[in-house]
Each structure stands twice: as structure tokens, then as C-alpha cells.
Amino acid sequence: MVCGSNKPSIRTKRWLAASSLFPLSWIHTSCTALQQIGKWEKKNRIVYPPQLPGEPRRPAEIYHCRREIKYSKDKMWYLAKLIKGMSIDQALAQLEFSDKKGAKVIKEVLLEAQELAVKKHNVEFKSNLHIAESTTGRGRYTKRIRYHAKGMFGIMKIVRCHYFVKLVEGPPPPPEPPKSGFDQAKEYVQQLRSRTLVNTL
Numbered sequence: 001m002v003c004g005s006n007k008p009s010i011r012t013k014r015w016l017a018a019s020s021l022f023p024l025s026w027i028h029t030s031c032t033a034l035q036q037i038g039k040w041e042k043k044n045r046i047v048y049p050p051q052l053p054g055e056p057r058r059p060a061e062i063y064h065c066r067r068e069i070k071y072s073k074d075k076m077w078y079l080a081k082l083i084k085g086m087s088i089d090q091a092l093a094q095l096e097f098s099d100k101k102g103a104k105v106i107k108e109v110l111l112e113a114q115e116l117a118v119k120k121h122n123v124e125f126k127s128n129l130h131i132a133e134s135t136t137g138r139g140r141y142t143k144r145i146r147y148h149a150k151g152m153f154g155i156m157k158i159v160r161c162h163y164f165v166k167l168v169e170g171p172p173p174p175p176e177p178p179k180s181g182f183d184q185a186k187e188y189v190q191q192l193r194s195r196t197l198v199n200t201l
């Protein structure tokens with residue numbers, strides 16, 4: 001490039017051509033653009049038809065979850081089943097006195113779901129909620145090498161899990177009466193008789 005001339009150099013032309021192919025306005029790097037909504041959270045978008053006059057009010061349903069928790073799904077399962085069917089205040093009280101790591105995570109998820117119910121689902125009283133569903137799922141498992149002495153090594157697993165909760169407006173339903181062994185055997189036999197056998201006479 002000659003001094004005093006206004007012509008751009010070859011390097012400047014190449015840089016301008018490359019930048020014009022990918023305008024910066026097309027690249028979205030915000031959190032909302034990169035965030036993916038799973039199947040569980042999409043249930044919050046269900047729109048029900050209008051209710052008829054005189055029909056009882058449909059209770060609000062709130063689906064919330066937390067994914068990729070660095071905790072075992074089997075350990076989390078015991079805590080998830082502990083609070084199922086409880087009111088949200090009773091569940092928070094039970095988790096408050098548990099010294100397990102998963103109890104703190106579940107408590108945070110319940111508080112988030114409670115706040116979501118008041119802000120976005122038109123729930124008047126945040127204490128008027130009960131836990132209808134509470135379950136866990138397997139997350140991403142990764143393997144790492146643990147080095148031992150004398151050139152030996154072992155494989156260790158880094159486990160993660162998901163936690164799913166469904167809150168429903170209103171008091172919790174009464175517990176079901178316990179079934180006797182005869183009733184359970186009767187249901188099992190009925191299930192075997194009603195099954196469909198493929199490729200048989």
C-alpha cells in the first residue's frame with residue numbers, strides 16, 4: 001500500500017469479505033436462544049378449553065425440573081418418594097431436617113416451582129399446593145481414569161441425574177388404603193389373563 005493513497009490493502013479486502021458473509025446480527029448468543037425446553041416443561045404450555053358455567057374450577061398444574069444434578073439417581077429417588085403426596089409446606093419441613101445433599105437440591109426446586117406458580121399460573125396462595133408427582137431420571141454419565149500404583153488404573157463413573165416435580169393446586173388427596181396380599185395377587189392374575197401373546201396359537 002502506497003503512503004498517501006486511500007485504496008484499501010488486499011488484507012483489508014479479505015477481512016471485509018469474510019465479515020460480510022456472516023453478519024453479527026444473525027448470531028444469537030443470549031441465554032434464551034441457547035436454552036432448550038424439555039418435554040416436562042412443555043406441559044406448562046397446555047391450554048385447556050373454557051369451562052362450562054357451574055363446572056368446578058380446574059386446579060392449576062405446575063411442572064418444574066432441574067437437570068444434570070451431580071448426584072446419584074438412586075439416592076435422589078428415596079427423597080423424591082418421601083415427599084410425594086405431601087403438601088408443599090410439609091415437604092419443605094421434611095427436607096429442612098434432612099442432612100443429605102439431594103434434600104437441599106429438591107428444596108431449591110420446590111421453592112422455584114412455588115414462585116413460578118404464583119407468578120405465572122395464577123395461584124392465589126402459595127401454601128395451597130401439593131406434590132402430585134415427584135420422580136428422578138438418569139442424567140449424563142461420564143467415565144474417568146483413576147490412577148493406581150505400579151502402573152495400574154481403574155475406571156470411575158461421574159454420575160448425574162434429573163429431578164422432576166408436578167405441583168397441583170389444592171390440598172393433597174387422602175392416602176389410599178393398604179392392599180392385602182390376596183388383592184395384589186388377584187390384580188396380578190388379572191393382568192396376566194388380559195395380556196396379548198404374540199406369535200402364538
